[in-house]
Amino acid sequence: MKTGTILTLNKNNKGRVVVSWTGGKDGCFACYKAILEGFDISYLLSFRDLKRIGSHAINPELLSAQSEAMGILLLQRDFVSYEAEFKRVVRDLNERGAGIESAVFGHIETHKNLVDRICSDLDIELMLPLWNHDSEQILTDFIDAGFEAIVVSAKADLLGEEWLGRTIDKKFVSDLRNFNNTIDPCGEDGEFHSFVIDGPLFKNRIRIVNSEKRLWDGYWFLDISDYAIDGGED
Numbered sequence: 001m002k003t004g005t006i007l008t009l010n011k012n013n014k015g016r017v018v019v020s021w022t023g024g025k026d027g028c029f030a031c032y033k034a035i036l037e038g039f040d041i042s043y044l045l046s047f048r049d050l051k052r053i054g055s056h057a058i059n060p061e062l063l064s065a066q067s068e069a070m071g072i073l074l075l076q077r078d079f080v081s082y083e084a085e086f087k088r089v090v091r092d093l094n095e096r097g098a099g100i101e102s103a104v105f106g107h108i109e110t111h112k113n114l115v116d117r118i119c120s121d122l123d124i125e126l127m128l129p130l131w132n133h134d135s136e137q138i139l140t141d142f143i144d145a146g147f148e149a150i151v152v153s154a155k156a157d158l159l160g161e162e163w164l165g166r167t168i169d170k171k172f173v174s175d176l177r178n179f180n181n182t183i184d185p186c187g188e189d190g191e192f193h194s195f196v197i198d199g200p201l202f203k204n205r206i207r208i209v210n211s212e213k214r215l216w217d218g219y220w221f222l223d224i225s226d227y228a229i230d231g232g233e234d
Helices: 025-036 060-070 082-095 112-122 135-144 170-179
Strands: 016-020 040-049 074-079 100-104 125-127 148-155 192-198 206-216 219-229
Touching: 016 025, 016 082, 025 040, 025 100, 025 135, 025 192, 040 060, 040 082, 040 100, 060 074, 060 206, 060 219, 074 082, 082 100, 082 112, 100 112, 112 125, 135 170, 192 206
Parallel strands: 016 040, 016 100, 040 074, 100 125
Antiparallel strands: 148 192, 148 219, 206 219
16 A cells, blocks of 8 residues: 655756665655655666675665666666765766756765765755754654655664564654664664655555565674565566
């Protein structure tokens, strides 16, 4: 069952933008806010760090599933330098006539100097729809908008494996606050990472069919081995 209303893209077009994409709630919600403002989301840009596995590591096929479920093109690239690769991708797109004018990031309190520099060097507008907003309010707004996300990784010294796979709903917010109120509700400091499976940007819901919990390099990961796009082919 759908959790929200599908948005109509390209409404009151204010320009073409790319979105920095990890599959999680913050980038997704930032994308949603940009669309509500009338921007045309041309591409989701996802980058995988070749030097390490961190909380944002996720099966690239799942990101492709999100792209398919939303109907927004996804570009996935490996990187040694995130900054260099992000600039390379946007420059290549614009050299081919994409007309990218802005980049959207889901950062709340971190990495602003980096993304400022990236966008300045590319001569495009930086968009940070969630910047300096209250983390708990962001989650509340995300949930109220009709999005559905699950926890797919958690820092093992802070959160146990029982948090993996949990739906990020109002009970999650309350339970996290009661468990450890020093943990940022959005996981802004890398405490956990999420994966969005449905919401107002999605034409079809992603259903997790099979998964296994694994401990790797200080993080619990939900290793999703099988999924389906409801309304599509299994």
